[in-house]
Amino acid sequence: MNFLNTISIGFKEIWANKFRSMLTMLGIILGVGSLVAQSALVKGLENGMKEALVAVGGLEKVYITAQAIPAWQRHRAEQAVGNTMRDIRALQQSAPLVHLVVPEMRLPEAVVTSGSKAITPWHFVGTWPGSLDLNQHVVEYGRIFNDVDEEMARNVCVIGTDIRDALFGDPDEIGREVNPVGEFININNQRFRIIGMFRHYESELDRKTREQAASRGPAPETGGPSRRGVAGGAKRSRSGSGGGMGLAFEWKNKTIYIPLNTMWLRFRAGASTNNEPDPHLTAIYFKVNDLEHMNDALQQVKNVMSQTHNGIEDFAFNTQENYSESINTAVRNARLSGTIIAAISLLVGGVGIMNIMLASITERVREIGVRKAVGATFWDVFIQILVESVVIAVIGGLAGLLASKGLVNLLSILSPAGNSPVITWEAMIVAFGFSVAVGVLAGIFPGLKAARLHPIQALRYE
Amino acid sequence: MPLVSLRNVSKIYRLGGEDIRALDDVTLDIDPGEFISIIGPSGSGKSTLMHILGCLDTPTLGTMTLDGTMVQNATERELAHIRNQKIGFVFQSFNLLPKLNVLQNVELPMNYSGVSNRERRDRAMDALRLVDMDNRAKHRPMQLSGGQQQRTAIARALVNRPKIVFADEPTGNLDTHTGEAILQLFYRLSQEGRTIALVTHDPEIAAFTPRRIEIRDGKIAIKVDERLAGTGAHSRFSLTRSDAEGTRETQ
Numbered sequence: 001m002n003f004l005n006t007i008s009i010g011f012k013e014i015w016a017n018k019f020r021s022m023l024t025m026l027g028i029i030l031g032v033g034s035l036v037a038q039s040a041l042v043k044g045l046e047n048g049m050k051e052a053l054v055a056v057g058g059l060e061k062v063y064i065t066a067q068a069i070p071a072w073q074r075h076r077a078e079q080a081v082g083n084t085m086r087d088i089r090a091l092q093q094s095a096p097l098v099h100l101v102v103p104e105m106r107l108p109e110a111v112v113t114s115g116s117k118a119i120t121p122w123h124f125v126g127t128w129p130g131s132l133d134l135n136q137h138v139v140e141y142g143r144i145f146n147d148v149d150e151e152m153a154r155n156v157c158v159i160g161t162d163i164r165d166a167l168f169g170d171p172d173e174i175g176r177e178v179n180p181v182g183e184f185i186n187i188n189n190q191r192f193r194i195i196g197m198f199r200h201y202e203s204e205l206d207r208k209t210r211e212q213a214a215s216r217g218p219a220p221e222t223g224g225p226s227r228r229g230v231a232g233g234a235k236r237s238r239s240g241s242g243g244g245m246g247l248a249f250e251w252k253n254k255t256i257y258i259p260l261n262t263m264w265l266r267f268r269a270g271a272s273t274n275n276e277p278d279p280h281l282t283a284i285y286f287k288v289n290d291l292e293h294m295n296d297a298l299q300q301v302k303n304v305m306s307q308t309h310n311g312i313e314d315f316a317f318n319t320q321e322n323y324s325e326s327i328n329t330a331v332r333n334a335r336l337s338g339t340i341i342a343a344i345s346l347l348v349g350g351v352g353i354m355n356i357m358l359a360s361i362t363e364r365v366r367e368i369g370v371r372k373a374v375g376a377t378f379w380d381v382f383i384q385i386l387v388e389s390v391v392i393a394v395i396g397g398l399a400g401l402l403a404s405k406g407l408v409n410l411l412s413i414l415s416p417a418g419n420s421p422v423i424t425w426e427a428m429i430v431a432f433g434f435s436v437a438v439g440v441l442a443g444i445f446p447g448l449k450a451a452r453l454h455p456i457q458a459l460r461y462e
Numbered sequence: 463m464p465l466v467s468l469r470n471v472s473k474i475y476r477l478g479g480e481d482i483r484a485l486d487d488v489t490l491d492i493d494p495g496e497f498i499s500i501i502g503p504s505g506s507g508k509s510t511l512m513h514i515l516g517c518l519d520t521p522t523l524g525t526m527t528l529d530g531t532m533v534q535n536a537t538e539r540e541l542a543h544i545r546n547q548k549i550g551f552v553f554q555s556f557n558l559l560p561k562l563n564v565l566q567n568v569e570l571p572m573n574y575s576g577v578s579n580r581e582r583r584d585r586a587m588d589a590l591r592l593v594d595m596d597n598r599a600k601h602r603p604m605q606l607s608g609g610q611q612q613r614t615a616i617a618r619a620l621v622n623r624p625k626i627v628f629a630d631e632p633t634g635n636l637d638t639h640t641g642e643a644i645l646q647l648f649y650r651l652s653q654e655g656r657t658i659a660l661v662t663h664d665p666e667i668a669a670f671t672p673r674r675i676e677i678r679d680g681k682i683a684i685k686v687d688e689r690l691a692g693t694g695a696h697s698r699f700s701l702t703r704s705d706a707e708g709t710r711e712t713q
Contacts, residue, residue, distance in 0.1 A: 005573060016561050370557045373518065374571040374618070375546020377539050455518050459557065 010387040014395075017360070024356045025396035027349025028438065032400025032431045034345055037407040038338035039427035044420050045334060048203055049327040052248045055201060057135050059291055059320050062098075062298065064284040064305070067316035080314045082280045087308050091286065094304045097297035098286040102130040105263045106282040107188070112163065112256065114185045119166035121159075122254035124187070126263020134285050135252070142181035142196030145259045149195075153261040157187070158196035162253040190266055192258065201252045204420065294319075343434070349396065350438035357389050357446035368450050369458025378451045385447035386440065393439020397432045404431070463530075464491035465625055465657055466515060471524035473510050473680075484510040485521070486680040492626070492659065497652035499660040499668040502677035509630070511677060512661045516551060516628045517544045529625050546574050550619030554631035556611040558603040558618075564590065565599040568618045575622060589617040593647060609640035616647065626657040633667060645670050 014021040053059070064087075069077055091101045110124040125131070129144045139158065149156050164180045171177045180194045202210070268278045288297040298317055305315055361368065368381055376384075408421045473485040484507045492498060492515075502508040513519040514526065517533055520541070526533045529548055536544065545551075550571075558567045568586040577585065590596040593613040603611055612632060619627050629648065633641030645667065652658050660671060668674045676684035 012561065366557065367559050370559065371570070371574075372542065373516075373545060373551050373557075375542050375574040375622075377542040377574070380542075380574055456513055459553070 006384055006387050007391065009384060010391040013360075013388050014391055020356060021392055024352050024392055025399060027352035028346065028393050028396025028435050029349075029400040029403050031342065031346030031349040031438075032397050032435050033403035033407050035339070035342035035431040035434065036401060036404035036423060036427050037411065037421070038342050039335070039431075040404070040408045040421035040423045041411065042331060042335045042338055043422040043424055043427075046327070046331045047420075047422060048205055049330065051203060053320060053323060053327060055136055055203075055252060056248050056320065056323075059324055060287045060289075061134060061320060062286055062288060062301075063104075063318050064286075064301070064315050065282070065318060066280070067314055069312060069314045073312050076310070076312055079310045080312045081309055083284055083315055084279045084281060084308075087281075087284055087305055090304050090308045091284070091301060094307075095286075095297075095300050097289055097293065097300045099289055100130050100134055101284065101286040102128050102134055103260055103281045104131065104283045104285060105260060105268065107263065107267050110188050110256075112167070112185055112187050114167040114183070117167050119163060119254075121163055121256045122251045124256050124258075126258050126260045126267075128260055131257065131285065134287060137252075137255075137257075138199040139196045140199040141179050142194070144196055144257070150259040150261050153259060153265045155190060155192045155262060155266070156195045156258065157185070157192045158198065158257045159185075159194055160198045160253040160255040161200040162250070163256060164197055187256065187258075188267065198253075198255065201249045203249055206249070208420070342431075346431075346434055346438055349435075350393075350442040353389055353392055353439060353442035354446060356392075357385060357443060358449070360388075361385060361446050361450040364450075365453060365458050365461040368453050369455050369461065372453070372455035373459060381453075382447040382451035385450045386443040389443025389446070390436060390439040393435050393442070397435030397439075400435065401428055401432060404428075465494045465496075466490075466492040466528050467526070468514070468521075469525045471514065471521040471526060473507075473514060473519070474522040483680050485514065487524070488680075488682055490675065490682065492657065494625070494657055495652075495655050496673060497649070497658050497660075497671045498673040498675060499662060499671040500675050500677060501662055501665060501668040502683075503663055506677045507680035508661055508663075508677045510680075512628055512630055512659070515626075515659065516549050517541045542574075546571055547622060548625040550622070550624040550627040552612070552615050552619050552627065552629035552632045554634040556603070556608075556615045556635070558611055558614055560603055562603075563599070564595060564601050564603070564606070564614050567603065567614055568621050570618060571622045585621055586617070589621040590614070592620060592651075593617045607640070608636045609643060612636065612640075612644050613647065616644075616651075620651070620656075626659065627651075628659050628661065630661045631663070632660065633662075633664075641667075 064083060066083055069080055085103060088101055088103050091098065095101075105126040107124050107126075110121060112119050112121060112124075128150070129146070131137070132139070132144055142158070144158055145154070145156050148154075159180065164178060165171075167185060168178045168180050168183065180197055183194050185192055185194060264279075286301070288294050290297070301317075306313075309315065368376075371381060371384075404423065408423055412420055468488055468490040471485055471488045471490075472483060475482045475484055486507075488511065500508050500511060510519070514521050517528065517536075518541075520536070521534050524534070528544065531544070533541070533544065558564075559570070562570070565583070565586055568589055569582050572582045572585065587596055587599065590599055593616050595610060595613050595617060598606060598610060598614075603614065606614065612635075616627075616629075616632075619629075632648070633644055636644060648658055648660065649670070660667065662668055674684070674686040675682055676686075
């Protein structure tokens with residue numbers, strides 16, 4: 001029997017029972033729709049997390065910190081030199097697998113004041129301008145310090161927006177953007193000039209929330225306090241939501257960068273012995289040239305560092321791999337649970353098809369008898385029922401893909417508190433493939449049942 | 463050479479551990495071009511006989527050939543092919559598919575025999591013309607009278623040019639007048655050389671055919687062959703069962 005003809009018979013049969021077929025398809029439509037929509041949501045979540053990962057410097061960023069000397073080397077503790085500028089120079093010269101080697105000195109618990117206002121920055125760092133590249137910083141106002149600032153150990157700093165907000169006023173609250181470049185602040189009672197300010201960093205999600213709060217517009221004319229309330233709400237969500245991933249952005253905004261030499265001379269002098277500033281670096285940052293060869297690069301760095309550290313392992317590598325691993329785990333879990341639920345709903349849709357096909361063949365026993373009497377074989381009948389089932393699933397699947405688009409739009413309107421869902425081709429193809437498979441599976445049993453009918457009994461059926 | 467020949471055919475059903483012989487040792491030949499009726503009360507086994515003759519069922523014992531092919535051991539697929547190519551069925555309740563129109567109903571057997579779309583349409587229209595239904599081709603079965611439906615069913619039975627047409631109580635659901643028209647149609651088709659077998663419980667209808675086979679309790683009870691008896695009249699009142707006693711045969 002001609003295959004196209006079989007398909008056209010399938011379509012006719014579905015068209016003849018429009019309402020019933022549509023209800024049956026609804027199961028598949030919802031199944032496919034939710035499968036695609038959930039995958040789009042997870043994709044959005046993943047994008048948000050990856051965004052945060054990039055914001056903290058990406059996977060290529062590695063830093064070296066001090067580590068307690070291992071037990072078997074403890075007897076050589078006197079020869080341990082710690083992480084110093086010697087390492088920086090050695091790495092720059094002898095480790096071609098990495099680039100952007102940047103030293104950092106940090107001062108924890110620094111207090112920054114301006115007039116009566118004070119804040120403790122999250123990162124108070126003395127470093128080189130290369131750190132900007134490394135940590136994905138962008139200077140919005142002013143400039144980053146240059147070689148002269150570094151050489152002369154000038155008291156200049158570049159600050160993050162949260163520092164500005166705390167000391168000079170939050171644009172959300174005072175209603176205008178303050179450019180702090182040229183202002184002076186005190187850091188642990190040392191006078192510093194602000195020469196630059198970083199961009200405001202935020203996740204996609206926070207940006208959307210803030211824009212929504214802004215587009216809600218000036219509150220009705222009920223006076224000042226309520227306006228403040230709206231703005232305050234926006235600010236809270238800006239720093240609070242997004243869970244652990246949002247923190248990455250908050251930390252970044254609470255940063256003060258000063259030249260490395262300034263940090264060394266102004267703040268480390270007090271911690272010195274023999275009137276020499278403490279030469280130890282808090283961390284050595286670098287970027288791996290090629291993620292594929294991460295391990296080779298780390299080994300190379302380790303070799304160089306062994307040389308400068310007299311073979312003592314008083315340093316440790318810190319990579320973002322754990323972070324990346326936790327992102328992957330979270331995404332995998334979200335995807336798995338979502339897929340299971342969506343797959344179940346698709347399966348329920350398939351059971352719906354099977355149910356309706358069984359009802360349909362019971363209704364059409366005589367028809368099957370007639371078809372067999374005029375020469376339809378087992379396979380002719382089987383294929384006919386199977387095709388009907390698959391046609392329902394295919395139409396349902398296609399409609400489901402359309403529905404998923406609407407569903408995703410609806411979801412992003414209803415709940416902006418998720419990173420914008422992204423519909424992927426893979427998800428659409430997989431969901432559609434599943435719906436076809438469900439159609440085939442759902443058609444097999446009714447098809448066999450119909451094809452096995454004996455023509456005489458089928459013709460006698462009332 | 464006979465078109466259909468049954469040799470010692472029995473059909474045995476097992477029902478509750480008991481053998482029921484629906485057909486018991488039947489031997490029968492049908493020649494090409496014959497117009498016969500199979501008659502018997504309900505439960506006599508005439509339907510079983512028709513099912514076996516029509517390749518809807520296979521005999522338990524005995525052999526059957528149709529158009530030179532042995533049928534009793536055929537697989538279901540082969541039986542379907544034989545039904546499609548060599549046999550036409552007309553049923554008491556017409557059995558047209560309500561969702562298809564008249565033309566599509568007539569085209570139905572050709573769906574299973576690989577006839578091209580164009581030829582399908584032409585042959586279906588030819589068959590409809592033969593039964594004078596070509597002006598109703600686009601109607602649905604529900605829009606037709608009983609007689610029109612049965613003529614459509616006859617067109618469907620003829621469309622694959624079968625060797626033999628079986629009609630199971632073709633007038634059973636029709637009023638006397640319409641039924642007679644259908645019988646006249648069968649008569650005309652038989653005159654044109656087709657082999658037709660009517661199955662009926664009604665002796666008056668059976669009297670319409672030159673040859674009659676009466677079934678009782680699964681056995682052939684009476685065979686009447688007017689051609690052998692030398693009478694040529696086919697009026698339904700021209701011949702009654704009592705006239706045929708002289709040609710009783712024993713098995």
